[in-house]
């Protein structure tokens with residue numbers, strides 16, 4: 001293997017360890033950070049992600065509540081729950097696991113969460129804050145990618161970052177984060193042709209299109225940093241990314257695995273955002 005592996009699982013574990021003493025000192029000051037997670041329906045992947053979030057909270061000492069609804073729940077009921085959580089002083093972060101069933105507008109739900117408690121960073125106010133480089137909350141996956149690059153000491157300023165994917169959760173916020181860090185950013189998507197012409201120019205390539213085998217060795221620059229955000233099930237039912245790992249690892253400088261790369265960083269950044277939310281709300285209430 002030519003490339004160095006970026007071990008997201010290990011970086012996330014270190015970050016969780018460091019958080020524990022911060023949480024301990026918060027508790028000594030008399031307040032406990034709290035996260036509410038809302039899960040609608042029984043999508044097995046969503047159930048497993050939510051279980052992981054609750055487990056992570058327990059591990060580091062964050063108070064958490066899991067609120068479950070059947071997939072027949074009305075939008076009105078869900079919005080009423082969020083309104084209550086917005087007022088709950090023990091809850092500093094609110095997260096609604098996506099996707100939601102068709103009868104519920106994701107945008108309405110996201111916009112019902114108070115921006116101060118929007119630890120997913122999906123509220124338009126927080127997206128606007130990211131656009132204008134103001135303090136807010138940033139979506140956990142792109143925030144986790146930046147933390148990973150920090151952990152391996154890779155400076156971003158002046159680098160050409162090519163982001164493949166334009167989702168609201170990953171592609172768009174990742175592009176803005178890199179731009180705010182003075183990178184030169186190119187955003188590609190399903191209509192970009194020919195994709196390889198762009199990806200071959202990337203010093204840092206973010207593959208976030210959700211398509212197995214999208215990026216091959218010939219699509220990258222030798223020595224590039226390759227971050228694979230894809231999470232796809234292959235024909236054998238195995239979890240794979242957007243990058244053909246076995247061939248790309250021979251040519252890249254650094255590469256993230258799937259699983260064990262970006263996923264664990266997404267999880268740990270939710271804890272980080274919850275601590276930031278708790279800290280800000282605590283400071284505001286003691287003014």
Ligand SMILES: Nc1nc2c(c(=O)[nH]1)N[C@@H](CN(C=O)c1ccc(C(=O)N[C@@H](CCC(=O)O)C(=O)O)cc1)CN2
Nearest residue numbers: 049096097098099120140259260261262263264266267
């Ligand atoms: N409200 C939100 N909904 C969703 C988000 C989100 O950030 N907020 N992101 C995804 C799902 N997601 C977190 O919610 C998530 C997905 C995967 C992982 C992860 O750790 N993956 C592991 C592999 C897990 C497996 O084996 O299935 C890895 O990559 O190592 C964490 C978080 C959509 N919804």
